[in-house]
Amino acid sequence: MDSTQLHLPEPALRRLPWYLSYAKLALERGETTVSSTQIAKDIGVEASMVAKDLSYINVTGKTRVGYSTFTLIEVIETFLGFTETHKAFLFGVGRLGGALLQDNGLRQFGLEIIAAFDVKFELAGTNINHIPIHYIDRMNELRQQTGVDIGILTVPINQAQEVADMMIQADFKAIWNFTPIRIRVPNNIVVQNTSIYAHLAVMFNRLRMNP
Amino acid sequence: MDSTQLHLPEPALRRLPWYLSYAKLALERGETTVSSTQIAKDIGVEASMVAKDLSYINVTGKTRVGYSTFTLIEVIETFLGFTETHKAFLFGVGRLGGALLQDNGLRQFGLEIIAAFDVKFELAGTNINHIPIHYIDRMNELRQQTGVDIGILTVPINQAQEVADMMIQADFKAIWNFTPIRIRVPNNIVVQNTSIYAHLAVMFNRLRMNP
Numbered sequence: 001m002d003s004t005q006l007h008l009p010e011p012a013l014r015r016l017p018w019y020l021s022y023a024k025l026a027l028e029r030g031e032t033t034v035s036s037t038q039i040a041k042d043i044g045v046e047a048s049m050v051a052k053d054l055s056y057i058n059v060t061g062k063t064r065v066g067y068s069t070f071t072l073i074e075v076i077e078t079f080l081g082f083t084e085t086h087k088a089f090l091f092g093v094g095r096l097g098g099a100l101l102q103d104n105g106l107r108q109f110g111l112e113i114i115a116a117f118d119v120k121f122e123l124a125g126t127n128i129n130h131i132p133i134h135y136i137d138r139m140n141e142l143r144q145q146t147g148v149d150i151g152i153l154t155v156p157i158n159q160a161q162e163v164a165d166m167m168i169q170a171d172f173k174a175i176w177n178f179t180p181i182r183i184r185v186p187n188n189i190v191v192q193n194t195s196i197y198a199h200l201a202v203m204f205n206r207l208r209m210n211p
Numbered sequence: 212m213d214s215t216q217l218h219l220p221e222p223a224l225r226r227l228p229w230y231l232s233y234a235k236l237a238l239e240r241g242e243t244t245v246s247s248t249q250i251a252k253d254i255g256v257e258a259s260m261v262a263k264d265l266s267y268i269n270v271t272g273k274t275r276v277g278y279s280t281f282t283l284i285e286v287i288e289t290f291l292g293f294t295e296t297h298k299a300f301l302f303g304v305g306r307l308g309g310a311l312l313q314d315n316g317l318r319q320f321g322l323e324i325i326a327a328f329d330v331k332f333e334l335a336g337t338n339i340n341h342i343p344i345h346y347i348d349r350m351n352e353l354r355q356q357t358g359v360d361i362g363i364l365t366v367p368i369n370q371a372q373e374v375a376d377m378m379i380q381a382d383f384k385a386i387w388n389f390t391p392i393r394i395r396v397p398n399n400i401v402v403q404n405t406s407i408y409a410h411l412a413v414m415f416n417r418l419r420m421n422p
Contacts, residue, residue: 095314105307150418190414200387
């Protein structure tokens, strides 16, 4: 299977990590096979959707037996890119940036932050969780040395576009944007927006609607 | 305006934090009014959509002038619940849980974590960022004392459902689920799923499709 050729619809893509976690738990419980019916019941989606999502990545179960738990984990992890290591730079060592530097979990999911950058002189030369922090103007030099092309954006909102522009100039391929700002980038750059505060807004709103 | 009565479609709700950030930046630059055309251009959505989203929350601009920046900030912040304080408990003081305890940004957006819980005895009695950590079995007692009804779930995946069940028993109204597991809850409980690792999967996938 050449998984790089598969174009999976985004909703299906977003469900794959659920199946992965489910399979990991099943393996812990000693279950060597899992069925789409089981997965569907526990996750709260339709069994036919589970089967369809998994067929996209060429996983097919056996009738009355289901999927091999181990194969399921392996195929999903590989497909999602969690088994490779993607190196990244982080921009903005504030509260959230610092927290992400502490999160070794990212490495398990294929992302390794190898350096962080900030405009605060006093941070340059220090490190968090063994990740060195540099003054921002060293970015281009380190980008050339390392070939890193993923940038994590955790700067204050009034610097978000400026730092994004710096990454665009330096030929980054992807920006993981944790700021609540929409950044403008050329079409060939991948932007993943992850604003946890926007999720908070959705939760508060649902709470009010659900007295 | 009684904003609690408004039912906003979720995509519109998710765009409001963008407009908010935009307006905050405009205010910093000294712009006392902003137009839907400007917002639309900078954010990369249609101007008619901006106007429609804002009309849902009863913000209307003046022809040829636009919206008052200050009013826009005030109305969106109030509507999103960022100006109130919602108290929450956090469950699972691992990497991600610890990071969220450090993130004072949450407080600016209306969420105050007042206590954290873990099953590790050695964490009980300590604190992170002045937030006390308790052994998990003190949860019910502290829930009764404080009336907290929002729980943040940052436990390992094999404990996610168990801890969610504990919250359901204790009558929590909302669970902010940071685990990559789908938890099962009754219909009257609000669940907000925020798995940053799922976003990572989407970004890796787009990177491969975008060589």
